[in-house]
Amino acid sequence: MMLISVQALRALAAWVVVGHHFMQVFFNFEVHSPLEYLFADKGAAGVDVFFVISGLVIFLASADKALTPWRFMLMRVARIAPAYWFYTLLMALLIVALPAMFPNDEWVLSHVALSMLFIPAQHPAGFGIYPLLDVGWTLNFEMLFYLLFALALWVRTSYRFWVVAGLLYLVCGIISPALNLAGGFYSNDIVLEFLMGIVIGMLYRRGLCRARAWLPLLGIVGALVAIYIGADVPRSLEWGVPSAVLVISGVTLxxxxxxxxxxxxxxxxxxxxxLIHTMVLYAGRWAAEHAGISPYAMLPVCIAVTALCAFASYQWLEKGSYRVFKRWFGMDDPTRLSRQKH
Known part of the structure:
Protein backbone atom coordinates (compact mmCIF):
# COMPACT_ATOMS: atom_id res chain seq x y z
CA MET A 1 0.00 0.00 0.00
CA MET A 2 1.31 3.42 -0.96
CA LEU A 3 2.43 5.64 1.92
CA ILE A 4 0.22 8.72 2.11
CA SER A 5 3.27 10.88 2.88
CA VAL A 6 4.82 9.71 -0.38
CA GLN A 7 1.59 10.49 -2.22
CA ALA A 8 1.68 14.01 -0.82
CA LEU A 9 5.28 14.46 -1.97
CA ARG A 10 4.43 13.11 -5.43
CA ALA A 11 1.64 15.67 -5.74
CA LEU A 12 3.88 18.47 -4.50
CA ALA A 13 6.64 17.52 -6.93
CA ALA A 14 4.24 17.38 -9.88
CA TRP A 15 2.73 20.79 -9.22
CA VAL A 16 6.14 22.38 -8.61
CA VAL A 17 7.14 21.14 -12.06
CA VAL A 18 3.94 22.68 -13.44
CA GLY A 19 5.01 26.02 -11.97
CA HIS A 20 8.46 25.61 -13.50
CA HIS A 21 7.05 24.97 -16.96
CA PHE A 22 4.55 27.82 -16.60
CA MET A 23 7.54 30.14 -16.28
CA GLN A 24 9.13 28.51 -19.32
CA VAL A 25 6.10 28.47 -21.60
CA PHE A 26 4.72 31.92 -20.76
CA PHE A 27 7.89 33.87 -19.87
CA ASN A 28 10.84 31.88 -21.25
CA PHE A 29 12.19 31.87 -17.66
CA GLU A 30 12.39 35.67 -17.45
CA VAL A 31 11.64 36.53 -13.83
CA HIS A 32 10.49 39.71 -12.12
CA SER A 33 9.81 38.58 -8.54
CA PRO A 34 11.20 36.19 -5.92
CA LEU A 35 8.29 33.79 -6.47
CA GLU A 36 8.89 33.70 -10.21
CA TYR A 37 12.58 33.05 -9.53
CA LEU A 38 11.70 30.22 -7.17
CA PHE A 39 9.69 28.34 -9.79
CA ALA A 40 11.86 29.25 -12.78
CA ASP A 41 15.20 28.40 -11.20
CA LYS A 42 14.29 25.73 -8.63
CA GLY A 43 11.05 24.18 -9.88
CA ALA A 44 12.86 21.49 -11.85
CA ALA A 45 13.89 19.97 -8.51
CA GLY A 46 10.45 18.35 -8.46
CA VAL A 47 11.87 15.81 -10.89
CA ASP A 48 14.59 14.91 -8.39
CA VAL A 49 11.94 14.27 -5.74
CA PHE A 50 10.17 12.00 -8.25
CA PHE A 51 13.34 10.00 -8.85
CA VAL A 52 14.02 9.46 -5.15
CA ILE A 53 10.39 8.41 -4.65
CA SER A 54 10.66 6.01 -7.59
CA GLY A 55 13.59 4.18 -6.00
CA LEU A 56 11.75 4.01 -2.67
CA VAL A 57 8.46 2.78 -4.12
CA ILE A 58 9.99 0.15 -6.39
CA PHE A 59 12.08 -1.26 -3.55
CA LEU A 60 9.15 -1.45 -1.14
CA ALA A 61 6.78 -2.83 -3.78
CA SER A 62 9.11 -5.71 -4.60
CA ALA A 63 10.58 -6.54 -1.19
CA ASP A 64 9.90 -10.13 -0.09
CA LYS A 65 7.62 -10.76 -3.06
CA ALA A 66 7.92 -13.65 -5.50
CA LEU A 67 8.41 -11.50 -8.60
CA THR A 68 10.31 -12.69 -11.63
CA PRO A 69 12.15 -10.02 -13.63
CA TRP A 70 9.76 -10.56 -16.55
CA ARG A 71 6.67 -10.17 -14.38
CA PHE A 72 8.11 -7.09 -12.71
CA MET A 73 8.78 -5.42 -16.07
CA LEU A 74 5.29 -6.29 -17.31
CA MET A 75 3.78 -4.69 -14.23
CA ARG A 76 5.87 -1.54 -14.62
CA VAL A 77 5.12 -1.21 -18.35
CA ALA A 78 1.42 -1.83 -17.72
CA ARG A 79 1.40 0.94 -15.12
CA ILE A 80 3.55 3.58 -16.86
CA ALA A 81 3.40 3.09 -20.61
CA PRO A 82 -0.29 3.29 -21.68
CA ALA A 83 -0.89 6.84 -20.45
CA TYR A 84 2.47 7.97 -21.84
CA TRP A 85 1.73 6.38 -25.21
CA PHE A 86 -1.70 8.00 -25.30
CA TYR A 87 -0.41 11.50 -24.58
CA THR A 88 2.53 11.10 -26.95
CA LEU A 89 0.10 10.29 -29.77
CA LEU A 90 -2.18 13.13 -28.66
CA MET A 91 0.79 15.50 -28.78
CA ALA A 92 1.61 14.35 -32.32
CA LEU A 93 -2.00 14.91 -33.36
CA LEU A 94 -2.09 18.39 -31.84
CA ILE A 95 1.15 19.40 -33.56
CA VAL A 96 -0.37 18.41 -36.90
CA ALA A 97 -3.84 19.88 -36.26
CA LEU A 98 -2.79 23.05 -34.39
CA PRO A 99 0.79 23.91 -35.38
CA ALA A 100 0.38 27.53 -34.27
CA MET A 101 -0.16 26.30 -30.72
CA PHE A 102 3.19 24.45 -30.77
CA PRO A 103 5.45 26.67 -32.90
CA ASN A 104 8.67 25.17 -31.52
CA ASP A 105 7.65 21.55 -32.04
CA GLU A 106 7.56 19.19 -34.97
CA TRP A 107 7.29 15.48 -35.31
CA VAL A 108 8.93 12.78 -37.39
CA LEU A 109 7.53 9.25 -37.46
CA SER A 110 10.82 7.62 -36.51
CA HIS A 111 11.18 9.96 -33.53
CA VAL A 112 7.64 9.20 -32.40
CA ALA A 113 8.46 5.48 -32.54
CA LEU A 114 11.63 5.98 -30.50
CA SER A 115 9.66 8.06 -28.00
CA MET A 116 7.09 5.28 -27.61
CA LEU A 117 9.89 2.76 -27.04
CA PHE A 118 11.58 4.92 -24.37
CA ILE A 119 14.73 5.24 -26.48
CA PRO A 120 16.46 8.64 -26.10
CA ALA A 121 16.86 10.51 -29.39
CA GLN A 122 17.46 14.01 -30.66
CA HIS A 123 14.22 15.97 -30.93
CA PRO A 124 13.39 16.91 -34.57
CA ALA A 125 13.13 20.57 -33.54
CA GLY A 126 16.78 20.39 -32.50
CA PHE A 127 16.56 21.46 -28.86
CA GLY A 128 18.14 18.38 -27.32
CA ILE A 129 17.63 14.71 -26.54
CA TYR A 130 13.93 14.68 -25.75
CA PRO A 131 10.95 12.53 -26.73
CA LEU A 132 8.03 14.11 -28.57
CA LEU A 133 6.24 14.66 -25.25
CA ASP A 134 9.29 16.33 -23.79
CA VAL A 135 8.53 15.61 -20.11
CA GLY A 136 8.98 11.94 -21.04
CA TRP A 137 12.78 12.30 -20.82
CA THR A 138 12.45 11.30 -17.18
CA LEU A 139 10.62 8.12 -18.18
CA ASN A 140 13.60 7.08 -20.29
CA PHE A 141 15.61 7.04 -17.07
CA GLU A 142 12.76 5.31 -15.25
CA MET A 143 12.68 2.48 -17.77
CA LEU A 144 16.43 1.98 -17.51
CA PHE A 145 16.10 1.85 -13.73
CA TYR A 146 13.22 -0.65 -13.97
CA LEU A 147 15.27 -2.86 -16.26
CA LEU A 148 18.29 -2.87 -13.99
CA PHE A 149 16.15 -3.39 -10.90
CA ALA A 150 14.42 -6.30 -12.65
CA LEU A 151 17.81 -7.98 -13.02
CA ALA A 152 18.46 -7.40 -9.32
CA LEU A 153 15.35 -9.44 -8.48
CA TRP A 154 17.44 -12.57 -8.99
CA VAL A 155 19.19 -11.86 -5.68
CA ARG A 156 17.92 -11.53 -2.10
CA THR A 157 16.28 -8.26 -1.02
CA SER A 158 19.22 -7.32 1.20
CA TYR A 159 21.64 -7.42 -1.76
CA ARG A 160 19.51 -5.60 -4.35
CA PHE A 161 20.87 -2.15 -3.59
CA TRP A 162 24.43 -3.28 -4.37
CA VAL A 163 23.42 -5.07 -7.55
CA VAL A 164 21.47 -2.06 -8.84
CA ALA A 165 24.30 0.29 -7.85
CA GLY A 166 26.82 -1.88 -9.69
CA LEU A 167 24.64 -2.12 -12.80
CA LEU A 168 24.00 1.65 -12.82
CA TYR A 169 27.72 2.30 -12.57
CA LEU A 170 28.42 -0.18 -15.37
CA VAL A 171 25.78 1.25 -17.72
CA CYS A 172 25.89 4.95 -16.86
CA GLY A 173 29.47 5.32 -15.70
CA ILE A 174 31.35 3.06 -18.12
CA ILE A 175 29.32 1.83 -21.10
CA SER A 176 27.40 5.05 -21.81
CA PRO A 177 30.46 7.37 -21.87
CA ALA A 178 32.57 4.85 -23.76
CA LEU A 179 29.99 4.29 -26.49
CA ASN A 180 28.44 7.77 -26.26
CA LEU A 181 25.00 6.18 -25.92
CA ALA A 182 22.27 8.62 -26.96
CA GLY A 183 24.75 11.48 -26.89
CA GLY A 184 25.71 10.71 -23.30
CA PHE A 185 22.10 10.88 -22.09
CA TYR A 186 22.53 8.08 -19.55
CA SER A 187 25.71 9.59 -18.09
CA ASN A 188 23.61 12.07 -16.11
CA ASP A 189 24.34 11.74 -12.39
CA ILE A 190 20.61 12.11 -11.68
CA VAL A 191 20.44 8.29 -11.80
CA LEU A 192 22.05 8.26 -8.33
CA GLU A 193 18.77 9.57 -6.92
CA PHE A 194 17.14 6.19 -7.59
CA LEU A 195 19.73 4.65 -5.28
CA MET A 196 18.93 7.23 -2.61
CA GLY A 197 15.32 6.09 -2.77
CA ILE A 198 16.33 2.45 -2.36
CA VAL A 199 18.36 3.33 0.74
CA ILE A 200 15.33 5.10 2.22
CA GLY A 201 13.25 2.00 1.46
CA MET A 202 15.77 -0.19 3.26
CA LEU A 203 15.72 2.09 6.30
CA TYR A 204 11.93 2.15 6.33
CA ARG A 205 11.64 -1.65 6.21
CA ARG A 206 13.99 -1.90 9.17
CA GLY A 207 11.81 0.48 11.19
CA LEU A 208 14.45 3.21 11.25
CA CYS A 209 12.27 6.02 9.84
CA ARG A 210 10.93 7.04 13.24
CA ALA A 211 11.54 10.22 15.20
CA ARG A 212 9.78 12.96 17.06
CA ALA A 213 8.00 15.33 14.67
CA TRP A 214 10.46 18.19 15.20
CA LEU A 215 13.33 16.29 13.58
CA PRO A 216 11.71 15.51 10.19
CA LEU A 217 10.16 19.00 10.16
CA LEU A 218 13.64 20.41 10.63
CA GLY A 219 14.83 18.13 7.83
CA ILE A 220 12.13 19.48 5.50
CA VAL A 221 13.05 23.09 6.25
CA GLY A 222 16.76 22.35 5.80
CA ALA A 223 16.15 20.53 2.51
CA LEU A 224 14.05 23.37 1.09
CA VAL A 225 16.65 25.93 2.13
CA ALA A 226 19.41 23.85 0.53
CA ILE A 227 17.47 23.61 -2.75
CA TYR A 228 16.80 27.35 -2.73
CA ILE A 229 20.40 28.34 -1.99
CA GLY A 230 21.92 25.83 -4.39
CA ALA A 231 25.58 25.05 -4.90
CA ASP A 232 28.05 24.60 -7.72
CA VAL A 233 28.05 20.82 -7.46
CA PRO A 234 26.57 17.94 -9.53
CA ARG A 235 22.77 17.79 -9.60
CA SER A 236 22.62 14.62 -7.52
CA LEU A 237 24.24 16.57 -4.69
CA GLU A 238 22.63 19.98 -5.23
CA TRP A 239 19.05 18.73 -5.55
CA GLY A 240 19.25 14.98 -5.12
CA VAL A 241 20.45 14.90 -1.52
CA PRO A 242 17.94 17.56 -0.35
CA SER A 243 15.20 15.66 -2.21
CA ALA A 244 16.20 12.50 -0.36
CA VAL A 245 16.03 14.39 2.92
CA LEU A 246 12.55 15.62 1.97
CA VAL A 247 11.40 12.09 1.21
CA ILE A 248 12.82 10.45 4.33
CA SER A 249 11.41 13.30 6.42
CA GLY A 250 8.00 12.81 4.83
CA VAL A 251 8.11 9.07 5.43
CA THR A 252 9.04 9.68 9.05
CA LEU A 253 5.93 11.86 9.37
CA LEU A 275 2.08 14.08 -18.57
CA ILE A 276 -0.71 16.54 -19.35
CA HIS A 277 0.39 19.90 -18.03
CA THR A 278 2.71 21.10 -20.81
CA MET A 279 0.02 20.63 -23.45
CA VAL A 280 -2.43 22.56 -21.29
CA LEU A 281 0.12 25.34 -20.76
CA TYR A 282 0.83 25.66 -24.49
CA ALA A 283 -2.91 25.81 -25.18
CA GLY A 284 -3.28 28.40 -22.42
CA ARG A 285 -0.51 30.56 -23.84
CA TRP A 286 -2.08 30.40 -27.32
CA ALA A 287 -5.49 31.36 -25.91
CA ALA A 288 -4.04 34.17 -23.79
CA GLU A 289 -2.18 35.67 -26.75
CA HIS A 290 -5.25 35.62 -28.99
CA ALA A 291 -7.63 36.93 -26.32
CA GLY A 292 -5.25 39.49 -24.85
CA ILE A 293 -5.40 37.86 -21.41
CA SER A 294 -2.66 38.23 -18.80
CA PRO A 295 -0.60 35.07 -18.22
CA TYR A 296 -1.44 35.24 -14.52
CA ALA A 297 -5.14 35.43 -15.33
CA MET A 298 -4.69 32.32 -17.47
CA LEU A 299 -2.72 30.46 -14.79
CA PRO A 300 -5.70 29.42 -12.61
CA VAL A 301 -7.50 28.28 -15.76
CA CYS A 302 -4.51 26.11 -16.69
CA ILE A 303 -4.32 24.72 -13.15
CA ALA A 304 -8.03 23.87 -13.12
CA VAL A 305 -7.95 22.25 -16.56
CA THR A 306 -4.82 20.26 -15.70
CA ALA A 307 -6.32 19.07 -12.40
CA LEU A 308 -9.65 18.04 -13.93
CA CYS A 309 -8.03 16.32 -16.90
CA ALA A 310 -5.55 14.54 -14.63
CA PHE A 311 -8.35 13.28 -12.39
CA ALA A 312 -10.25 11.93 -15.40
CA SER A 313 -7.04 10.51 -16.85
CA TYR A 314 -6.21 8.63 -13.66
CA GLN A 315 -9.74 7.29 -13.19
CA TRP A 316 -10.32 6.10 -16.74
CA LEU A 317 -7.07 5.95 -18.66
CA GLU A 318 -4.51 4.90 -16.07
CA LYS A 319 -6.66 2.57 -13.99
CA GLY A 320 -8.57 1.24 -16.98
CA SER A 321 -5.50 0.45 -19.07
CA TYR A 322 -3.77 -1.13 -16.07
CA ARG A 323 -6.71 -3.48 -15.55
CA VAL A 324 -6.68 -4.42 -19.24
CA PHE A 325 -2.94 -5.12 -19.24
CA LYS A 326 -3.20 -7.17 -16.05
CA ARG A 327 -5.91 -9.26 -17.65
CA TRP A 328 -3.94 -9.69 -20.89
CA PHE A 329 -0.77 -10.79 -19.12
CA GLY A 330 -2.53 -12.87 -16.49
CA MET A 331 -1.28 -10.73 -13.63
CA ASP A 332 -4.58 -11.19 -11.84
CA ASP A 333 -4.22 -14.97 -11.85
CA PRO A 334 -2.44 -16.07 -8.64
CA THR A 335 -1.81 -19.53 -10.11
CA ARG A 336 0.09 -18.08 -13.07
CA LEU A 337 3.02 -16.97 -10.91
CA SER A 338 3.05 -20.39 -9.28
CA ARG A 339 3.25 -22.03 -12.68
CA GLN A 340 6.06 -19.67 -13.72
CA LYS A 341 8.05 -20.59 -10.62
CA HIS A 342 7.94 -24.25 -11.61
Missing part, protein backbone atom coordinates in the same frame (compact mmCIF):
# COMPACT_ATOMS: atom_id res chain seq x y z
CA UNK A 254 3.71 9.13 7.90
CA UNK A 255 1.65 8.67 11.12
CA UNK A 256 0.40 12.24 10.71
CA UNK A 257 -0.73 11.63 7.09
CA UNK A 258 -2.60 8.35 7.51
CA UNK A 259 -6.21 8.34 6.40
CA UNK A 260 -6.05 11.42 4.18
CA UNK A 261 -8.08 10.57 1.10
CA UNK A 262 -7.37 13.97 -0.43
CA UNK A 263 -3.60 13.52 -0.30
CA UNK A 264 -3.93 10.00 -1.64
CA UNK A 265 -5.99 11.22 -4.60
CA UNK A 266 -3.61 14.10 -5.28
CA UNK A 267 -0.75 11.60 -5.37
CA UNK A 268 -2.71 9.19 -7.56
CA UNK A 269 -3.30 11.95 -10.12
CA UNK A 270 0.30 13.25 -10.08
CA UNK A 271 1.50 11.09 -12.99
CA UNK A 272 -1.27 12.37 -15.26
CA UNK A 273 -0.62 15.92 -14.06
CA UNK A 274 2.98 15.47 -15.13
Missing amino acids: EPYFKGSRLLKMLGDCSYSVY
